[in-house]
Amino acid sequence: xxxxxxxxxxxxxxxxxxxxxxxxxxxxxxxxxxxxxxxxxxxxxxxxxxxxxxxxxxxxxxxxxxxxxxxxxxxxxxxxxxxxxxxxxxxxxxxxxxxxxxxxxxxxxxxxxxx
Amino acid sequence: xxxxxxxxxxxxxxxxxxxxxxxxxxxxxxxxxxxxxxxxxxxxxxxxxxxxxxxxxxxxxxxxxxxxxxxxxxxxxxxxxxxxxxxxxxxxxxxxxxxxxxxxxxxxxxxxxxx
DNA sequence: ATTTCATTTCGTTATTTGACGAAATATAAA
DNA sequence: TTTATATTTCGTCAAATAACGAAATGAAAT
Numbered sequence: 001x002x003x004x005x006x007x008x009x010x011x012x013x014x015x016x017x018x019x020x021x022x023x024x025x026x027x028x029x030x031x032x033x034x035x036x037x038x039x040x041x042x043x044x045x046x047x048x049x050x051x052x053x054x055x056x057x058x059x060x061x062x063x064x065x066x067x068x069x070x071x072x073x074x075x076x077x078x079x080x081x082x083x084x085x086x087x088x089x090x091x092x093x094x095x096x097x098x099x100x101x102x103x104x105x106x107x108x109x110x111x112x113x114x115x
Numbered sequence: 116x117x118x119x120x121x122x123x124x125x126x127x128x129x130x131x132x133x134x135x136x137x138x139x140x141x142x143x144x145x146x147x148x149x150x151x152x153x154x155x156x157x158x159x160x161x162x163x164x165x166x167x168x169x170x171x172x173x174x175x176x177x178x179x180x181x182x183x184x185x186x187x188x189x190x191x192x193x194x195x196x197x198x199x200x201x202x203x204x205x206x207x208x209x210x211x212x213x214x215x216x217x218x219x220x221x222x223x224x225x226x227x228x229x230x
Numbered sequence: 231a232t233t234t235c236a237t238t239t240c241g242t243t244a245t246t247t248g249a250c251g252a253a254a255t256a257t258a259a260a
Numbered sequence: 261t262t263t264a265t266a267t268t269t270c271g272t273c274a275a276a277t278a279a280c281g282a283a284a285t286g287a288a289a290t
Contacts, residue, residue, distance in 0.1 A: 008127035017116060029236080030236070160268055161249090
């Protein structure tokens with residue numbers, strides 16, 4: 001039960017939910033998320049480590065950056081069921097829509113570099 | 116987004132999850148849950164009011180008692196999707212199995228009365 | 231090897247949360 | 261109407277959580 005509770009807990013914070021929704025768009029590095037969320041890097045990093053430990057996201061390295069994305073192979077049936085549901089949910093939410101818009105302007109690799 | 120966060124938050128506490136799982140068996144009054152959970156009535160009452168405010172459970176009166184059960188008509192698509200999943204999950208969990216067993220012995224209306 | 235810079239870890243602080251018992255409320259029985 | 265009892269509300273306290281800046285870490289570039 002602890003694993004499932006951890007998963008729900010990781011999804012019950014507004015900023016972590018925004019992170020999950022943003023990662024449905026594309027993999028992101030910490031600095032990009034920092035810009036969209038308006039939080040400090042240490043705070044975003046803590047949220048990411050919590051989501052990772054809950055089994056919802058994973059990371060890979062690209063040069064000096066660490067990119068995060070939603071897990072490709074969930075470690076539990078619960079997460080495998082929740083992730084698809086989460087992509088249907090909240091797409092009409094104003095904050096989420098705004099994050100999606102801002103994500104377009106915050107791309108480290110192209111135009112507006114954030115870090 | 117706040118409603119969904121509230122739903123997830125209500126599901127990220129061990130005792131509230133045990134309550135949800137117990138209510139999958141049958142409607143229960145506060146005193147019955149108190150016995151199984153080993154918590155004070157005020158604590159159980161607080162958990163119930165949180166689950167109710169999240170839209171997961173509802174209540175009805177029967178004499179001097181107030182019975183709680185899972186909502187028949189969820190107020191959101193999210194809850195409508197989550198409730199069926201929750202009945203598949205955690206049925207092999209030791210704590211949940213133990214609660215199920217104890218529920219059989221704690222029936223206010225028959226044999227062992229708890230309150 | 232040193233510098234640079236993205237990220238994580240650490241220490242601190244304010245807020246939220248879960249627990250309790252006591253008091254208040256409500257409702258059925260006497 | 262008074263009594264009995266199930267439930268909720270209130271006040272309190274300890275523990276968990278989310279935020280920050282500063283310092284530490286790690287990996288690529290010079």
